Amino acid sequence: MIQMFHVTKAYPGDPPALLDVNLMVEKGEFVFLTGPSGAGKTTLLRLVFCAEPASRGQILVGGRNVARIRQSSIPFLRRNIGVVFQDFKLLPHRTVLDNVALAMDVLGVPRDEARQRANRMLKLVGLSHKTESLPLKLSGGEQQRVVIARALVNEPALLLADEPTGNLDPGLTQEIMSLLSDANVRGTTVVVATHDLAMVERLQKRMVRLEKGRIVHDAGPAVVRRVG
Secondary structure: OEEEEEEEEOOOOOOOOEEEEEEEEOOOOEEEEEOOOOOOHHHHHHHHOOOOOOOEEEEEEOOEEHHHOOHHHHHHHHOOEEEEOOOOOOOOOOOHHHHHHHHHHOOOOOHHHHHHHHHHHHHHOOOHHHOOOOHHHOOHHHHHHHHHHHHHOOOOOEEEEEOOOOOOOHHHHHHHHHHHHHHHHOOOEEEEEOOOHHHHHHHOOEEEEEEOOEEEEEEOHHHHHHOO
């Protein structure tokens, strides 16, 4: 699903955000990206999502070389990628239902079908009673579930999540991770960037640790606890 070959991302005047990264994520995997702030986790996700290009190296997503994709073709690639970034980017003056349905509107899904699918997804994340609410009327945990519903409503092949449980209490963290795990069980490849090592240990998934832009550990479930 994701292949990275000797990928470097550098910004003028700063040390490289990523340095000679090689990574392969198979279809159907659930992978945690860990590491301290500034390690390169968000940058790695942004490169996969084509939010910006790599400085060097190759990145393949679903078999397509993103460096060779025309700018006009990036929206087509993103149709199969769901994204949950730290900035929720919910439209404040549109209802919860509209925010989720919007992900299908841009793909040309008929309005009635889009709203039906959005309703089903909001029910799945436990927000069927909030469909007509505005985002600012929701709690942080509820807003995060709306973002996840929006990311999953098109049943993407790949889901990228950057600190999806940041600043949430343990109960909400467990709810959010259950939603992502359920999506993975249904076939979505999931990559989650997180600082929460306790959560990583508890879920026992593959963990890739970044430090100063380099991959320093790539551990399967059996050895996650050995990584500090």
